[in-house]
Amino acid sequence: MRPFLLRRDELPNWIKHLARESQVYFPQRAGRSGFRFKQVREGSLIQLEHYRPTIVPPGKKLFPAEEILFRYQTMGDEIPVVTPVLDASKQILAGVRPCDLKGIDLMDRVHGEGVPNPHYLSRRTHTTIIACDCLYPCDDACFCDAVGSLGWRKNADVFLTALDDEILVESFSERGRTLVQRTALPVCDAVDSFKERVDVRRSKPFGRQFSVPLSQIGPIIAGQWSSPVWENHVQRCFSCGSCNLVCPTCYCFNVRDDFELSDGSSGGRTATWDGCMLPTFSIVAGGHDFRPLALARQRHRVKRKFQYLTQRFEEGAFCVGCGRCGRQCTANIDIFDIVNDLIQKVEG
């Protein structure tokens, strides 16, 4: 199907039109400088550009902070009846940037391979993604191009590219085509020249860049287990876990069983976000803590993003370069700086 053109000032109407039929989330202001993927209402302010990455990434709409995994009911000596809780409500995530788009794709693989997570996959199956291109880095914290996220298109159902007064509307999936066709939009006859103009306009270099190719970063980090860089960056760390919880590719969770006070014979299991920077994360049965130092926890976090998961899933980086961890860290610890310092140790 050929791409369509949408006038930029028509975008709010289009998004709100979609929101009348389904649950649509779009980045909207939350507080003084923050943004949140909030449900679109009639009065919502819809602007494609000029928003800082949201406090938590849109992928968390597929993996909420707290969710009930199953409920149980006991009946005397019989085997308890266990009922899984799966969320199958339809939703559209709109205004998703390439970094977050890649984050969702990586999470699709994490939750889909090995032992699949039916709770994530149920939400994912019922989620449509309308992504949008970035022509400028969102702020100084951004390094999406350095980790190969800027050009990510793969899992978008609809992809929007805004240039001046026009938005190019491409659909990459059957679901996306259905969504776009419901609105009568003019066909774009000059797609190639539109994209050429976009590439001319795009900032170069785009955001912060590493001094070595991405493929070298994993081996460089692997060789620096006891580098002083880890100590330098952890001195200010609060072990508050904010970097984990706002990360598009952090997916650790804890489970907790609970029973109803009223009858004592029923209850459920709840999953809540967890993070490897939290001191309680590595405490196991019997009280043993296998990673008690903040230094070791931070090293583990960086290695997950640039070494361990990249090997397991054969992906260039498991960090999408959105910059959220550095932006949200009150001590200004930035994973880009840590990796860059490790590179400098080797490069001299």
Added chain:
Amino acid sequence: MKPKVAFFDFASCEGCQLAVLNCEDAFLDILNLVDIVEFREAMSETAPRFDVAFIEGSIHREIDVQRLQGIRARSSVLVAMGACACIGNVQARSNFIAPAENFKRVYGEADRNLVQSDPEFWPLWAHTRVRAVKEIVSVDYELRGCPIVPEEFVHLVKALVVGSIPSFPANAVCVECKMAENECVFDQGETCMGQVTYGGCKAICVTHGYRCDGCRGFLPQANRVAHQAVLREKGLSDAQIEHRYRLFCSAQFVGRENRR
């Protein structure tokens, strides 16, 4: 036989006991599982022994110490309930002012002198230092906060009744702020105690537009040196930082590391 539960208050506003009563529906269910044998906010009976004693309030005088030790001797499990019992709360700020100065400020010079010389008022004078419950007797569990979080109270009672291990993870308030997708207080141009403070409160203050003042106490891993550096970068003076640190946590933190 149902476990016997008792509530006691020392220097406090009794707000945590009200928070317990405010559990309402859950509280009625709890009454089916336990026998409450002492609870001044709700009943007048007293009992000789209990399985679980909830202690509200900070400990000030010698007679309070003796009373608390008596309660400890009569109970199998002792729970410090609320910021006063756990960390001394705001009243522990008086620890930084000489007692005579405090009395003068509150009662005036004449009465201050009377308190010192009249044997009838002597017990009042015996108030020398505000202490948390764990400074006097061993504490099995702590329900933090000013006031306590009702969900945490219910969680603890459930665990005690069925014999499971209650979970109060020592994580910062930031965890629940991120779960609520709050804009960071520092991004709002304010400063916050959240990074060094025990979570478990669902970041209720930040969620409702305020900052964290640290009523749940310092975390064991609290990186106070880094936290003070961040507060200084945000323009707070050492005196302001000390004030913030002492607001709730005076009995826990006496400010020695601030002296240079």
